[in-house]
Amino acid sequence: MSTTLALTEKLIRCESVTPHDGGCQELISERLKRLNFRIEPMKFHDVKNLWARHGTASPLVVFAGHTDVVPTGPLEDWETPPFEPTIRDGFLYGRGAADMKSGLAAMIIAAENFIEKHPNYAGSIAFLITSDEEGASIHGTKRVVETLVNRNEKMDYCIIGEASSDKLLGDQIRVGRRGSLHGKLTIFGKQGHVAFPEKAMNPIHMIAPALKDLVSTKWDEGNDYFPPTTFQISNIHGGTGASNVIPGTLELTFNFRFGTASSMADLQKRVTHILEKHELQFDLQWDLSGQPFLTKQGKLIDCVKKSIQETVALDPILSTGGGTSDGRFIAPTGTETIELGPCNNTVHQVNECVRVADLEILTQIYERILKKLFF
Numbered sequence: 001m002s003t004t005l006a007l008t009e010k011l012i013r014c015e016s017v018t019p020h021d022g023g024c025q026e027l028i029s030e031r032l033k034r035l036n037f038r039i040e041p042m043k044f045h046d047v048k049n050l051w052a053r054h055g056t057a058s059p060l061v062v063f064a065g066h067t068d069v070v071p072t073g074p075l076e077d078w079e080t081p082p083f084e085p086t087i088r089d090g091f092l093y094g095r096g097a098a099d100m101k102s103g104l105a106a107m108i109i110a111a112e113n114f115i116e117k118h119p120n121y122a123g124s125i126a127f128l129i130t131s132d133e134e135g136a137s138i139h140g141t142k143r144v145v146e147t148l149v150n151r152n153e154k155m156d157y158c159i160i161g162e163a164s165s166d167k168l169l170g171d172q173i174r175v176g177r178r179g180s181l182h183g184k185l186t187i188f189g190k191q192g193h194v195a196f197p198e199k200a201m202n203p204i205h206m207i208a209p210a211l212k213d214l215v216s217t218k219w220d221e222g223n224d225y226f227p228p229t230t231f232q233i234s235n236i237h238g239g240t241g242a243s244n245v246i247p248g249t250l251e252l253t254f255n256f257r258f259g260t261a262s263s264m265a266d267l268q269k270r271v272t273h274i275l276e277k278h279e280l281q282f283d284l285q286w287d288l289s290g291q292p293f294l295t296k297q298g299k300l301i302d303c304v305k306k307s308i309q310e311t312v313a314l315d316p317i318l319s320t321g322g323g324t325s326d327g328r329f330i331a332p333t334g335t336e337t338i339e340l341g342p343c344n345n346t347v348h349q350v351n352e353c354v355r356v357a358d359l360e361i362l363t364q365i366y367e368r369i370l371k372k373l374f375f
Helices: 003-013 024-033 097-117 141-150 203-216 264-277 299-312 327-333 356-374
Strands: 038-044 047-054 060-066 086-088 091-093 124-130 157-160 172-174 179-188 230-238 249-258 282-290 317-319 336-339 353-355
Touching (some): 003 024, 003 091, 003 097, 003 356, 024 097, 060 097, 060 327, 060 356, 097 353, 141 327, 157 356, 172 299, 249 264, 282 327, 353 356
Antiparallel strands (some): 091 353, 230 249
């Protein structure tokens, strides 16, 4: 058994459903202590975070990731228990196998191998690990980054071990992510009896024309780095539960995933204009999960591309697809930030798994990246 596989299995056995860490960070800390990493737990509210640094010189290369996982869903739907790592037909099964305990394990073993071979390298290696990536993401990486910025601890390069690959390990590098903007809309009507609609105002009927405009609007064309902005309704609710009552209000939640072709302010302004055009009485609350970020071609992307090419003979696509990640908190500091990890075919699914052979390959890629960045 490879050391990366063994460590991945240990991490999967930790029941770390967000925001709980389940003992993962203690396990990782003990391992990094042997390499003389300076271990600094950072707990904010109920969220455990870990900052571990080896060396004091620059450049500082950071491996970032999360120990928390999404809930398992119905246990009876799993072929084997989700927190009992199981190998079948060349795949390792378990919650977090792909997202992202295998990535964490590969990073740790890569750092071990690199430091053992190059103990006097010029620079520093650090790990930024949270247990709040799959949850609210308020007291995790965001707070750790704020702490580092306040004490002038500058990160030069960051590699996030999210499951970024598509069909083959290394076929994609995430060089950015779209922003995520949530809206909670309340439409005000007037409650009444369904038999007397002239004495009421049905907010469900009232919003229909505006809803058509919202879902049919082309918000932008995208650009060279990001696809067009998307608008999706996630929830809609109106009614008292009674079949003979016209509701007085309707609540609707929606989300924008947007790149740099549109700004948050522009999207907010256009939504408000559509609602006002249809003369609706409404309240609209906004919540920004993260601005879009992009790492342009530079030393980190060059080193990552070459490491993949040398290890698996693939020419990776530079992508900004997928959901949000903790890169949205790291990139704004000026840190060159990319995401590289295993295939994402089964993330957040029942019977989540990762190809066993990919674990050693990913470790080799990470180690090559370190060597190229430092030498």
